Amino acid sequence: MHSLLILGHIVYLQLCLRVMQGLHCIESNGMLATAAASHEFTGQQLLDIELSQGCYEGGHLGIAIMLWFILFVYCLGFPFWCLYLVNRKIKGKLARDKVNKRFSQYGYLFRDVKEKYIWFRCIGFIV
Numbered sequence: 001m002h003s004l005l006i007l008g009h010i011v012y013l014q015l016c017l018r019v020m021q022g023l024h025c026i027e028s029n030g031m032l033a034t035a036a037a038s039h040e041f042t043g044q045q046l047l048d049i050e051l052s053q054g055c056y057e058g059g060h061l062g063i064a065i066m067l068w069f070i071l072f073v074y075c076l077g078f079p080f081w082c083l084y085l086v087n088r089k090i091k092g093k094l095a096r097d098k099v100n101k102r103f104s105q106y107g108y109l110f111r112d113v114k115e116k117y118i119w120f121r122c123i124g125f126i127v
Contacts, residue, residue, distance in 0.1 A: 008078055016075040022067045024048045025055035 025045040045055035053060050 005082075008074075012075075012078060015070070019067050019071050019075060021049045022047075023064060023071070 024047075026048045028044045028046050047053040047055055047060060056064055
């Protein structure tokens with residue numbers, strides 16, 4: 001579990017960036033005619049990273065469903081899960097465990113950080 005927590009922190013920003021790129025759509029106009037010649041330019045939404053693909057059409061629809069799931073579960077859920085673990089530690093619930101196994105698993109979040117500076121671990125999620 002410890003290695004998954006560290007891996008989650010390492011890939012967090014890159015994965016969230018790719019998810020947002022996969023969901024970001026722009027409205028087409030006449031200036032995009034060379035990049036997306038197959039689409040009518042009546043305000044149709046195109047995928048910003050791939051201008052020849054319409055948003056939520058064809059292959060993008062299935063991928064978009066998966067990307068929305070990743071966005072809510074990982075990009076929003078992972079930081080809250082980490083904050084929950086840190087909050088439990090601050091309240092002393094992890095410290096009172098019979099075995100110090102939890103500290104070895106989740107200690108990455110709060111090891112060597114004073115309690116009043118524990119918020120500093122959250123900066124990695126917003127940078």
